Amino acid sequence: MSLKKIFIVAHSEYLTAVRSRAFLVSVILMPVLMTGSIALQTVVASRADTETRRLVVIDQTDRIYPAIEQATTAFNQRGGPQFIVSREQVAADGLDTARLALSERVRTEEIFAFVEIPPTVFDPANAAKLLYHSDHPSYLTLPSWIERIVNREIQGARFKDANVDPALVARLSQTVDVDNLGLLEADGAGGLTGGEAVDPIKSTAIPAAMMFLVYIVVMSSAPQLLNAVMEEKMSRISEVLLGSVLPTDLMLGKLLGSAGVSLTLATLYLGGASVVAQRYGYAGALTPGLIALFLLFLVLAVLIFGSIFTAIGAACNDMKDAQGMMGPAMLLVMFPMLSWMVVLRAPDSTVSTVLSLIPFATPFLMLLRVSLQPGPPAWQLALSIGLTLSTMLFLVWAAGRIFRTGILMQGKSASFAEMVRWVKS
Amino acid sequence: MSTPAILIDRVTKRFGDVVAVNDLSLTVPDGSVYGFIGPNGSGKTTTLRMIMHILLPDAGRVEVLGRSDTRAAHDDVGYLPEERGLYKKMAVRRLLRYYGALKGRPVGQLDREIDRWLDRLQLTGWADKRVETLSKGMSQKVQFIATVVAKPRLVILDEPFSGLDPVNAEVLKDAILDLRRDGTTIVFSTHDMSAAERLCDRIFMIYRGNKVLDGTLDEIQSDYGFDTIRVRTAAGMAALDRLDGITSVTDNGNMQEVRVAGDPQAFLAALAARTAVHQFEVVRPSLHDIFVRIARPTTEPAA
Numbered sequence: 001m002s003l004k005k006i007f008i009v010a011h012s013e014y015l016t017a018v019r020s021r022a023f024l025v026s027v028i029l030m031p032v033l034m035t036g037s038i039a040l041q042t043v044v045a046s047r048a049d050t051e052t053r054r055l056v057v058i059d060q061t062d063r064i065y066p067a068i069e070q071a072t073t074a075f076n077q078r079g080g081p082q083f084i085v086s087r088e089q090v091a092a093d094g095l096d097t098a099r100l101a102l103s104e105r106v107r108t109e110e111i112f113a114f115v116e117i118p119p120t121v122f123d124p125a126n127a128a129k130l131l132y133h134s135d136h137p138s139y140l141t142l143p144s145w146i147e148r149i150v151n152r153e154i155q156g157a158r159f160k161d162a163n164v165d166p167a168l169v170a171r172l173s174q175t176v177d178v179d180n181l182g183l184l185e186a187d188g189a190g191g192l193t194g195g196e197a198v199d200p201i202k203s204t205a206i207p208a209a210m211m212f213l214v215y216i217v218v219m220s221s222a223p224q225l226l227n228a229v230m231e232e233k234m235s236r237i238s239e240v241l242l243g244s245v246l247p248t249d250l251m252l253g254k255l256l257g258s259a260g261v262s263l264t265l266a267t268l269y270l271g272g273a274s275v276v277a278q279r280y281g282y283a284g285a286l287t288p289g290l291i292a293l294f295l296l297f298l299v300l301a302v303l304i305f306g307s308i309f310t311a312i313g314a315a316c317n318d319m320k321d322a323q324g325m326m327g328p329a330m331l332l333v334m335f336p337m338l339s340w341m342v343v344l345r346a347p348d349s350t351v352s353t354v355l356s357l358i359p360f361a362t363p364f365l366m367l368l369r370v371s372l373q374p375g376p377p378a379w380q381l382a383l384s385i386g387l388t389l390s391t392m393l394f395l396v397w398a399a400g401r402i403f404r405t406g407i408l409m410q411g412k413s414a415s416f417a418e419m420v421r422w423v424k425s
Numbered sequence: 426m427s428t429p430a431i432l433i434d435r436v437t438k439r440f441g442d443v444v445a446v447n448d449l450s451l452t453v454p455d456g457s458v459y460g461f462i463g464p465n466g467s468g469k470t471t472t473l474r475m476i477m478h479i480l481l482p483d484a485g486r487v488e489v490l491g492r493s494d495t496r497a498a499h500d501d502v503g504y505l506p507e508e509r510g511l512y513k514k515m516a517v518r519r520l521l522r523y524y525g526a527l528k529g530r531p532v533g534q535l536d537r538e539i540d541r542w543l544d545r546l547q548l549t550g551w552a553d554k555r556v557e558t559l560s561k562g563m564s565q566k567v568q569f570i571a572t573v574v575a576k577p578r579l580v581i582l583d584e585p586f587s588g589l590d591p592v593n594a595e596v597l598k599d600a601i602l603d604l605r606r607d608g609t610t611i612v613f614s615t616h617d618m619s620a621a622e623r624l625c626d627r628i629f630m631i632y633r634g635n636k637v638l639d640g641t642l643d644e645i646q647s648d649y650g651f652d653t654i655r656v657r658t659a660a661g662m663a664a665l666d667r668l669d670g671i672t673s674v675t676d677n678g679n680m681q682e683v684r685v686a687g688d689p690q691a692f693l694a695a696l697a698a699r700t701a702v703h704q705f706e707v708v709r710p711s712l713h714d715i716f717v718r719i720a721r722p723t724t725e726p727a728a
Contacts, residue, residue: 008526016515236510240571242479243504243581244527408479 001252005245009253010260017224017261026220027268052082053112053142056102058090060119067153068146081141088114099133106135115146121154122161182373204344206277206285207371211364213269214298215337217262218363222305222333223326225258229313229403230322238407247404251314255306255396262302263295270294293370296385301363303392305333307399311419314399314406321413336364347372357384359391398423428491430455430579430610431476436485438471445471447634449485453612453627458605460625461614462712464720468634469614470507473583476612477504490579500528503577507584507614509568513557517548517567520556521574528575535574542570545603546596562593569597573604580604582613586620598624618713628712630719637719646709653714654683656696657704664700668692675714680704682714 017023059065065087076082090098102114113134120128130150132143159166180198187193232238241250274286308329316322339361343352347369356365356376362384369376376384405422406414414422431453438446446468453459461469474480475487478499489499512520518539525535543549546566556564565588573580585601586594594617601611601624615621621628622642630638638645657680658664665674665681670692675682685692689707696702710718 004529005527008523012523012526016512232510235513236506236508237512238510239479239506239508240504240510240524240568241527243477243502243506244500244524408474 001246002249006249006253006256009241009245009250010256013228013254013257014260017257018264022224023261023265026265030216030269031272049081049141050079052084054084054086054110055142055146056086056088056105056111056114058088058095058098058102058114058116060090060092061117061121063157064117064121064150064153068149071149075145083142083145103133106133112136113142115143117150121150122157124158127154202282202285203373206282207368208340208344209273210290210294210371211336211340211368213266214294214301214363214367215333217266217269217298218301218305218333220265221258221262221302222309225254225306226309226313226322226326228254229310229407230316230319233314233407234317242407247407248400251307251310251400251403252396254310255303258306259299259302262298266295266298290371294367297363297367297388300385300388300392304360304363304388304395305329307392307395308332311399311402311406314403315409315414315419316406317410317413325416332360336361340365340368343368344372348374348376353380356380357387359384359388362388401425427455429453429488430457430490431612432486432488433472433476434486434488436472436475436482436487438468438475438480438482444634446475446482446631449631449634449636451629451636451639453610456605456608456610457626458601458611458624459613460621460628461612461631462616462618462621462628462638462716463614463631468631470583472631473504473581473612473614476581477502499579500575501578503528503572503575503580505568505572505580505582505585507587509565511556511564511568511571514555516553516555517543517559518552521567521571524571525574528577530575538574538576539570542574545600546570562589565589566593566597569600573600573609577609579610580612582611584615585613586615586617594620618711618716622712630716632719638715642712645712645715649710649715651707651709652684653708653710654685654689654692655704655706655708656681656683656702658696658700658702660700664696668695668699670695675717682711 057065057068059068068085072083072085088098088102099116102111105111106113113132113136115133116131118128118131120126121130130147132146134142156166159169181195182198184192184195232241238250245253270286270291274283277283277285309326312322312325312329316325336355339355342349343355343365346352352365352369353376355361356369357380358365366376366381366384370381401423402414402419405425406419429452431451433449433451436446436449437444449468449472451472461472463469471480475482476489478487478489486493490501492499515523518536521539522532522535525538526532539552540549543552546569548563548566548570551559551563551567556567559567569582569585572582582601585597589597598620601613604611613624625642627641628638628645629636656665661679662674662676662681665671665683670685670687671683672686673684683692693702693705696705
């Protein structure tokens with residue numbers, strides 16, 4: 001093993017990657033895409049739905065429709081979708097005919113929907129449901145709005161029937177909210193400090209963002225390694241390099257170069273993020289300890305997945321085979337992404353503890369736990385780092401053996417069984 | 426005698442059931458130019474790769490520049506593989522610096538060598554161009570520079586002339602002779618028998634994993650003696666038709682190489698009776714002829 005040569009390879013790989021167009025794109029495009037998609041969502045939410053929708057009401061109680069008409073005017077003044085309501089008087093024996101006719105009008109798009117208010121709605125013991133018919137079952141704004149309005153009206157009517165003043169009821173049934181606070185500490189002068197309001201950005205958004213950052217960086221560096229190794233193998237550069245460098249050194253240099261690129265990328269993102277955080281008063285959220293752990297887990301993740309993808313690249317002889325083998329490896333990367341919500345909701349549950357101790361998931365899920373309250377006990381953190389570190393060392397060693405054999409194999413791609421044999425030999 | 430540049434001692438290499446190199450021993454003296462010849466698939470590249478420690482022998486010992494430690498790559502050995510490999514997106518100078526740096530040379534020394542070689546091989550002005558913009562011949566010359574830029578004491582060239590036009594092949598042959606003048610040991614494999622005859626101090630031929638020739642051109646040829654007659658006649662091939670005593674004929678167009686069983690003088694008399702003889706020369710067989718005689722006796726066994 002020659003540290004000097006590992007460094008020369010790493011240096012060249014790093015420079016090639018950092019100068020590449022792909023790197024520039026990921027540095028610039030990522031934040032642009034992120035802010036862009038957030039902005040787009042805001043714009044879409046406020047602007048997208050301005051259509052006018054006609055609703056026909058069959059009010060069999062004869063008491064509620066005026067309230068609906070009134071509420072429509074108020075609703076339409078808020079902007080967004082516009083509702084036009086109209087009333088259909090239907091005799092009890094003509095109900096089915098009316099339903100059919102209205103359905104037909106919905107089909108021809110003359111009206112958007114119709115709703116029936118059964119006569120029994122005022123009886124709390126025996127209230128029938130509102131019957132809302134439309135061709136757009138996933139459009140929920142209208143039915144939930146009509147539900148709210150009708151219920152308000154029904155409640156008011158019930159109170160009135162029972163001789164209770166609705167204003168009094170409103171006053172008496174005023175609810176009390178929960179304030180979600182942190183824990184208290186003695187401040188030394190007989191008083192208490194802490195107990196600050198829990199901020200969802202600090203408690204959820206920042207931890208999740210850190211985890212996704214590790215994911216994004218891993219996803220942009222590990223498959224890159226596979227491509228680079230395969231290209232070198234297929235264009236026979238490997239053999240030239242192997243005349244000067246031992247295969248293990250060559251692979252280590254590549255991994256280190258890739259880790260360097262990942263660190264650069266993460267530092268740029270993190271730097272940008274902390275500038276934004278500072279601006280909005282979240283400067284304290286990124287503690288040096290957390291940043292150190294973030295960088296440690298990032299490097300571990302890049303080395304773990306990097307060595308897996310490098311080994312696949314060395315073992316394969318065409319892109320198709322490589323993609324087939326990448327599937328299972330991708331699942332390993334995706335797995336934490338599918339289970340992180342569990343950890344977020346209950347960071348100290350048994351499931352979360354077990355998940356965050358699995359070496360492939362640790363860089364994502366333990367990082368998430370560390371930045372959540374309550375944090376993991378020190379022994380779990382230490383154990384997870386120990387396990388991940390040993391996994392990383394094993395994988396790098398195994399990948400080195402696969403790389404050594406695979407890099408000179410031309411023609412057929414190796415199978416998983418063959419790769420295992422190369423590791424053992 | 427000084428330490429040989431390469432010492433191969435009873436080396437065997439198998440790939441599965443196939444014996445690629447069988448119990449091979451070979452000594453390449455320091456400062457010599459050694460030519461490796463042999464048909465495709467006979468074990469040349471495997472042997473060269475074992476010298477480079479890219480492959481390890483199953484049995485036997487390979488010693489390069491006095492060292493037999495296979496765990497470290499040799500910084501004093503330059504290697505041009507049969508299949509060329511250059512980073513397409515890299516500029517020529519950066520690529521050469523990288524390959525040189527991997528041999529442990531400082532950038533300053535490399536830059537001097539890079540400029541000297543680019544000039545020597547008529548590539549000045551291409552230093553900052555990307556490899557993908559070079560023609561095939563140019564990138565092959567860049568590949569050669571990458572092999573020698575670190576001033577190795579031993580240079581291994583696997584088929585250095587394949588794919589080069591005659592002009593570029595000539596430039597490369599001159600460059601190889603330059604290296605030899607500086608005392609560099611050169612081992613190259615080739616299918617170009619005339620290049621091997623012209624450049625090599627010693628020639629080694631491997632056939633189906635076994636050493637079949639090893640020595641100077643003179644030694645090899647004298648093993649076969651003056652058994653070849655080179656003739657040029659007015660009638661050409663037709664003059665040789667069913668002539669007594671001929672055991673084999675190689676038709677080179679305007680000239681034929683003939684081997685006869687009996688007395689060459691009797692053959693000359695018989696030939697002169699048929700046609701006008703322009704040239705009649707009793708010679709030793711050419712390397713090409715020897716190669717073909719060794720490699721052609723039986724058909725290739727089915728794999």
